[in-house]
Amino acid sequence: MAAVTLLEARGLTHRFGGLTAVRGVDFDLTQGECHALIGPNGAGKTTLVSLLSGRLPVQTGAIRFAGQDITRLPAHQRVRRGIAYTFQITSVYAGLSVAENAGLAIQSRGGAEAEVPAALARVGLEGMAEARAGTLSYGHQRLLELAMGLALHPRLLILDEPTQGLSAGEIGRFKDLVAGLTPEITVLLIEHNMEVVMDLARRITVLNFGEVLATGTPKAIRANRAVQSAYLGG
Amino acid sequence: MKALLLHLGVLAGLLALNFLAPAYHHAMLARIMVLAVFGLGYNIAFGYTGLLSLGHALYFAAGLYATGLLSQAGWSAGPALLAGVLAGGAIALVSGALALRTAGVSLMIVTLMFAQAGYQTILYYTPLTRGEEGFNLTNAGRMLGPVNLTEETPRYLAALALFAVALLLKLALVRSRRGRVMVAVRENEERSRMLGYDVFRVKLVALTLSGLYAGAAGAAWAVLFGYVGAGFAGIQYSILPLLYTLLGGAGTVLGPFLGALLMFYLIDLTSDVSQSYLFMVGASLLILVVFAPKGILGSLRARGLKWLP
Ligand SMILES: Nc1ncnc2c1ncn2[C@@H]1O[C@H](COP(=O)(O)OP(=O)(O)O)[C@@H](O)[C@H]1O
Ligand SMILES: [Mg+2]
Numbered sequence: 401m402a403a404v405t406l407l408e409a410r411g412l413t414h415r416f417g418g419l420t421a422v423r424g425v426d427f428d429l430t431q432g433e434c435h436a437l438i439g440p441n442g443a444g445k446t447t448l449v450s451l452l453s454g455r456l457p458v459q460t461g462a463i464r465f466a467g468q469d470i471t472r473l474p475a476h477q478r479v480r481r482g483i484a485y486t487f488q489i490t491s492v493y494a495g496l497s498v499a500e501n502a503g504l505a506i507q508s509r510g511g512a513e514a515e516v517p518a519a520l521a522r523v524g525l526e527g528m529a530e531a532r533a534g535t536l537s538y539g540h541q542r543l544l545e546l547a548m549g550l551a552l553h554p555r556l557l558i559l560d561e562p563t564q565g566l567s568a569g570e571i572g573r574f575k576d577l578v579a580g581l582t583p584e585i586t587v588l589l590i591e592h593n594m595e596v597v598m599d600l601a602r603r604i605t606v607l608n609f610g611e612v613l614a615t616g617t618p619k620a621i622r623a624n625r626a627v628q629s630a631y632l633g634g
Numbered sequence: 635m636k637a638l639l640l641h642l643g644v645l646a647g648l649l650a651l652n653f654l655a656p657a658y659h660h661a662m663l664a665r666i667m668v669l670a671v672f673g674l675g676y677n678i679a680f681g682y683t684g685l686l687s688l689g690h691a692l693y694f695a696a697g698l699y700a701t702g703l704l705s706q707a708g709w710s711a712g713p714a715l716l717a718g719v720l721a722g723g724a725i726a727l728v729s730g731a732l733a734l735r736t737a738g739v740s741l742m743i744v745t746l747m748f749a750q751a752g753y754q755t756i757l758y759y760t761p762l763t764r765g766e767e768g769f770n771l772t773n774a775g776r777m778l779g780p781v782n783l784t785e786e787t788p789r790y791l792a793a794l795a796l797f798a799v800a801l802l803l804k805l806a807l808v809r810s811r812r813g814r815v816m817v818a819v820r821e822n823e824e825r826s827r828m829l830g831y832d833v834f835r836v837k838l839v840a841l842t843l844s845g846l847y848a849g850a851a852g853a854a855w856a857v858l859f860g861y862v863g864a865g866f867a868g869i870q871y872s873i874l875p876l877l878y879t880l881l882g883g884a885g886t887v888l889g890p891f892l893g894a895l896l897m898f899y900l901i902d903l904t905s906d907v908s909q910s911y912l913f914m915v916g917a918s919l920l921i922l923v924v925f926a927p928k929g930i931l932g933s934l935r936a937r938g939l940k941w942l943p
Contacts, residue, residue, distance in 0.1 A: 455828065479830035487828070493821045504818050507811055508830040552830065 404431040406556060406586050407452065412461035414447055414610075421447040423610040425461070429556065432583030436601035437590045440630075444610040445590045446488055449558050452588075453485040454478040466555065479508070482555030486545045486562060488590070494534030498525060501533050501544055505551035519551040523577065539570045546577070550585075557581065558588045563596055575599060598622075606630070637887075637943045641805055644888065645798050652790050662902070664790045666894050667797040668854050669874070673882075673890025674800050675847020676875035681884035682808060683840040684820030686738075688872050689745030692729065692752040693845040695867035697722040697852025699756065699763065702862030705775035712778060715853045722849015723842050725752075730841040734834060737823075746872070753867040768863025776857055789858050796854050797891075800847060805887050807843070808943055816840050817885075848875075877915060880922055883929030887943045892930055 407429040414422040421444045429435055437445050450456040452463060454475030462471045470478055479485075493501050502519045506512070520526045523543040528536065533544060542562060549557050559578070563571045571593065578600055581587055591597045597604065597618070604621045606613040614624045621627055651663060672694055679685040701718030705711065733744040756763045763769075776783045783789050807813045818826045819836050827833050856862050865871075874897075881896055882889030901914050926933045935942040 453828065455824075474832075475827050476830050476832050479828060485828050487825075491822060491825045491828075493818060493825060495821050496817070500814070504814065504826075505829050507814070548829065 405429070406431040406466060408464040409452065410462050412448065412451055412458065412463070414444075414451060414456060414459055416447075421610050422451065425607075425610070425612055427452075427605065427612070429586055429588060430603070432586055433602045434578065434582050434587040434589060434600050436597045436604045437588060437607060438592070438594075438597060438604060439607035439613070443607040445607055446560055447610075448607065449485065449560060449588065449590065453483055453558055455485065479552065479554075482553075483558065484549040484552045484554035484556070485558045486542075486549045486560060488560035488564070490538065490541045490545055492533045492541055492544050492548070494532070496533055497529065498531050498533050498536070498544060499529040502547055502551055505548040509552055511551070511553075515551070519547050522550060523547040524573065539566045542566060543570075543574075546574075550581075554585060556586045556588065558590075560590045561592060562589070563591065563593050571596065636941050637805070637809075640942075641801055641887065644891075645794070645801065648794050648797070652787065652794065657786070660786060660790055662898060664786075664793040664858065666898050667793040667891075668851050668858060669898075670878070670891040670894040671797055671800045671854070672848050672851035673875045673878035673894050674804050674887075675844045675851070677879045677884060677886075677890050678804065678807065678816075678847065679841050679844035680876065681879055681886065681889065682813065682820060683816040683837060685734075685837060685841060685844075686742050686876075687733075687745040687841070687844075688742045688869075688876070689729070689733075689747075689749030689752075690844070690848050690875050691867050691869065691871035692745075692749040693722040693726050693848035694852040694855075694871055695752060695756065695864075696725040696845075697849030697854075698856050698862050698866050699852075700849070701853035702769070702771060702856040703762070705771050705856065706769065709775075710777070711775060711783070711857050714775070715778075715850075715857055718853025718856065719846055719850045722852060723846035726845020726848070727838065727842045730838050730845075734837045734841065746869070749867070749869070749872055753864065753869075756864045756867050763862075763864065766864045768861055768865070771856060771860045771862070776860055778857070783858055784860065793854065793858060796850060800850065801887065801891070804847075805943060808887060812836075812839070820885075873915070877919065880929055881918060883931030883933070883935070886929070886931035886935065889929055889931045896930075 405428055409425060409427040412422055412425040425448060439445055451458055454473060458471050465481060499516050502516050503513055506515050506519060517526060520529055523546050525540065525543055525547060563574055566574065575596055578587060589600060601618055604618055605615045606621060606627050608630050613630055614621060614627050655663060676690055679687055697718035700721035701714045704714040704717055729748045733741060733748060736744050757765050773784055781788045783792055815831055815836055819833055823833050878890040878893030878897060882893030900918060904914055928936055931942060
């Protein structure tokens with residue numbers, strides 16, 4: 401099976417005032433893979449995926465998605481084309497019910513209200529449909545975000561530190577869930593938990609000071625000396 | 635269902651009052667219903683979509699003057715009213731396309747400035763608009779087909795008809811898919827954008843709908859009460875619908891009507907005690923913020939009437 405490139409970023413650079421958060425990044429995603437993006441805090445991971453999802457406007461560089469140039473496309477149109485983003489800092493509609501949250505995601509792609517129970521069941525939130533989203537535990541809010549992302553039926557799902565703040569049991573559940581998404585959905589996973597990364601990712605990109613330090617299979621990354629000294633702590 | 639019955643019940647009650655209310659209250663209720671339409675529209679932007687505008691007097695005045703001036707130019711009431719509604723919507727659309735590039739406090743300031751510019755424009759063209767002094771519509775201009783709107787009962791029923799249409803359309807809107815997206819934008823803009831919603835567009839549509847309501851209220855005011863004047867374009871007419879909405883409950887369908895009702899009677903009752911209208915406005919705002927920050931219906935909804943739209 402020939403590998404098809406789903407997303408292709410070239411020469412992405414992003415500055416916040418004088419600070420260059422992302423510097424000349426080339427980045428490819430293969431259709432159907434789970435790709436992990438790792439790197440120390442402040443390496444520019446969130447900034448990079450924000451450029452891909454359209455949350456931040458591209459200053460320099462170009463992005464192609466599914467064969468088309470999306471560099472200038474606003475975020476909501478990228479979502480329509482199949483790029484879903486779950487926030488690093490959980491962002492649900494706190495004042496609305498869990499069902500409404502999922503319903504808004506489904507409605508966005510023209511789906512029917514009847515799909516809500518299935519969307520919630522997919523992440524194990526079926527019992528909480530009527531609860532206000534803001535009253536859920538942190539872990540459940542993260543699951544709700546995931547449910548909303550999936551309810552968009554994305555081609556690419558970007559998860560920004562999804563296991564941060566989850567209990568060990570919740571992390572296990574989450575891993576199973578994400579493992580079942582590929583190859584239908586391409587997953588880009590920002591993750592600090594190395595065990596999660598090594599279990600899920602087929603390829604890993606390491607970011608450091610806004611630059612790509614290395615890209616490769618988990619095995620190759622583990623063996624990479626530059627990565628070891630910069631990030632994995634020798 | 636319960637919600638629909640409640641709203642139909644309110645309309646039925648207002649119809650009954652046409653026959654039961656003493657003349658004084660009958661006349662007052664007609665005014666309340668027209669200004670409540672202004673409030674209902676304001677709430678679409680503010681209560682449901684989270685757009686805090688301080689410039690809705692502009693949209694009200696657009697309807698008032700479009701209808702009033704066209705009536706003076708010899709248009710009959712029907713077309714003049716329609717033009718007034720559209721004027722409110724059009725001005726909201728154009729000013730919104732610029733103002734909605736800002737949010738929060740900036741939006742308040744920009745909408746306020748637009749409205750002040752509108753007010754100054756009306757004064758600048760005093761030869762045409764008669765400025766602060768204003769002008770009266772001719773009796774011929776106040777004939778809606780065979781209906782003579784200078785008479786109390788037809789006027790009341792016309793106000794009720796407008797209010798009924800505005801209320802039921804709003805009920806349908808807030809329960810529709812678009813209404814839900816408006817609330818989503820109010821609750822969390824960034825999340826809505828990242829769910830694929832065009833936030834700017836949602837806001838612009840909401841503001842335009844709101845402007846159509848304001849325009850309808852202004853247009854109706856001109857024809858029903860026969861007077862057009864620059865006072866309606868002033869800042870206090872931007873504050874009034876906000877007050878109605880806050881008092882009755884932002885993000886509730888009936889709230890602005892209840893707010894308008896209360897404000898009118900509050901001012902009416904206390905006008906014997908004090909002539910200070912602004913004092914009453916200030917006092918009611920203060921009481922509101924302290925005791926019921928969600929407004930009357932908003933508080934009721936929070937205390938168990940969850941079905942209240
Ligand atoms: N909105 C912003 N304004 C200014 N600086 C920012 C902003 N967002 C991120 N940064 C800075 O950019 C760098 C990269 O941040 P980020 O992409 O969040 O890193 P990571 O997700 O890898 O932890 C950091 O130094 C951070 O402080
Ligand atoms: Mg980050």
